[in-house]
Amino acid sequence: MKKCRLDVSLYLVTDQKGLSEPLDRIVEEAICGGVSLVQIREKESDSRTFYYHVLALKKVTDAYQIPLIINDRLDIMLAAGADGVHLGQSDIPVGEARRLLGDEKIIGASAHSVSEALQAEREGADYIGAGAIFQTNTKKDTSVMTAETLSAICAAVSIPVVAIGGITAGNINQIKNTGISGAAISSAILHSQNPKLTAEQLRREIHIAR
Amino acid sequence: MKKCRLDVSLYLVTDQKGLSEPLDRIVEEAICGGVSLVQIREKESDSRTFYYHVLALKKVTDAYQIPLIINDRLDIMLAAGADGVHLGQSDIPVGEARRLLGDEKIIGASAHSVSEALQAEREGADYIGAGAIFQTNTKKDTSVMTAETLSAICAAVSIPVVAIGGITAGNINQIKNTGISGAAISSAILHSQNPKLTAEQLRREIHIAR
Numbered sequence: 131m132k133k134c135r136l137d138v139s140l141y142l143v144t145d146q147k148g149l150s151e152p153l154d155r156i157v158e159e160a161i162c163g164g165v166s167l168v169q170i171r172e173k174e175s176d177s178r179t180f181y182y183h184v185l186a187l188k189k190v191t192d193a194y195q196i197p198l199i200i201n202d203r204l205d206i207m208l209a210a211g212a213d214g215v216h217l218g219q220s221d222i223p224v225g226e227a228r229r230l231l232g233d234e235k236i237i238g239a240s241a242h243s244v245s246e247a248l249q250a251e252r253e254g255a256d257y258i259g260a261g262a263i264f265q266t267n268t269k270k271d272t273s274v275m276t277a278e279t280l281s282a283i284c285a286a287v288s289i290p291v292v293a294i295g296g297i298t299a300g301n302i303n304q305i306k307n308t309g310i311s312g313a314a315i316s317s318a319i320l321h322s323q324n325p326k327l328t329a330e331q332l333r334r335e336i337h338i339a340r
Numbered sequence: 341m342k343k344c345r346l347d348v349s350l351y352l353v354t355d356q357k358g359l360s361e362p363l364d365r366i367v368e369e370a371i372c373g374g375v376s377l378v379q380i381r382e383k384e385s386d387s388r389t390f391y392y393h394v395l396a397l398k399k400v401t402d403a404y405q406i407p408l409i410i411n412d413r414l415d416i417m418l419a420a421g422a423d424g425v426h427l428g429q430s431d432i433p434v435g436e437a438r439r440l441l442g443d444e445k446i447i448g449a450s451a452h453s454v455s456e457a458l459q460a461e462r463e464g465a466d467y468i469g470a471g472a473i474f475q476t477n478t479k480k481d482t483s484v485m486t487a488e489t490l491s492a493i494c495a496a497v498s499i500p501v502v503a504i505g506g507i508t509a510g511n512i513n514q515i516k517n518t519g520i521s522g523a524a525i526s527s528a529i530l531h532s533q534n535p536k537l538t539a540e541q542l543r544r545e546i547h548i549a550r
Contacts, residue, residue, distance in 0.1 A: 205432060
């Protein structure tokens with residue numbers, strides 16, 4: 131998939147904890163509702179389990195030609211033939227990942243400030259994940275980013291910025307006019323009674339918020 | 341470093357827990373005492389910390405032209421430019437790693453049985469780590485391998501077999517004549533009062549045991 135077609139508008143971040151149905155089914159419903167990109171986050175399993183988990187979800191994302199991004203583990207991304215890697219501030223440096231991967235793979239980078247976002251862009255990131263925008267149960271040790279910082283990041287970099295952290299259809303309104311290209315969603319979709327409907331609703335809200 | 345020169349005879353596996361002096365100094369002393377290969381094992385740190393840890397130890401191993409192997413994390417091995425990766429049964433499959441790495445990098449594989457060892461060899465492993473030979477505090481959830489199984493593994497594969505798990509200069513005698521090419525040591529060197537002397541002693545014992 132060519133990166134010029136990268137659509138980060140409705141970005142689903144997976145988390146297997148506490149799901150009421152199989153993740154691949156939820157992801158498929160969410161894609162049918164408008165999710166444009168999927169990131170697999172899996173901090174607690176061993177490498178082989180993670181690898182097979184990626185292969186299983188890749189069948190779903192490939193069927194709909196949705197890019198699949200792997201959190202942190204560049205090796206598992208390569209082994210599974212996924213589309214890219216998302217790197218936090220405690221993962222491999224973006225510049226090293228870009229050097230290893232060349233230009234074909236997508237590299238996303240988490241940033242909590244303008245300087246982190248600028249550095250990630252300079253090192254070769256394709257998009258910025260900025261947050262946490264709201265309090266979240268998915269990542270507990272994060273501090274909340276103001277709408278002003280989010281706007282400043284969007285103004286500072288020329289790559290797409292995706293807002294992340296506790297975003298729902300009910301609060302996304304608070305970050306409109308910040309310049310974001312999309313929103314990353316986890317719990318609001320994964321724990322929805324109807325992931326497809328929730329994704330559709332979020333997609334509408336994001337198109338208004340951008 | 342060409343793999344045909346791979347010397348697994350005295351294989352040091354690092355573990356940062358409870359060390360009384362900096363790991364890079366211990367590793368340097370151990371290399372001066374005869375360690376022929378170093379594997380960095382780091383299960384608890386984040387990816388970036390692990391990456392910088394590898395870069396720091398690589399300065400030592402490069403200075404002595406000793407191969408540096410990374411446990412599990414093929415991505416960190418690539419990013420740091422280390423010499424190879426060691427894969428356990430819960431890491432990325434050996435065949436996938438070989439496909440990604442080509443023939444230049446060293447791939448080691450843990451095996452607990454003849455069938456696991458044969459599969460690893462078939463998938464492209466350069467050596468087998470077989471164990472645990474003795475009870476160990478480094479990895480608590482492992483069962484002990486008999487000298488008979490170790491001998492059977494050595495007889496079954498044509499790649500070098502390194503015995504691992506609780507090996508000291510005092511017990512290595514129990515695995516002589518099994519056909520091993522070397523012994524992997526962790527605590528016995530890392531927690532020695534004199535790592536260089538301990539490595540020298542182990543190297544002598546291993547040359548007798550082989």
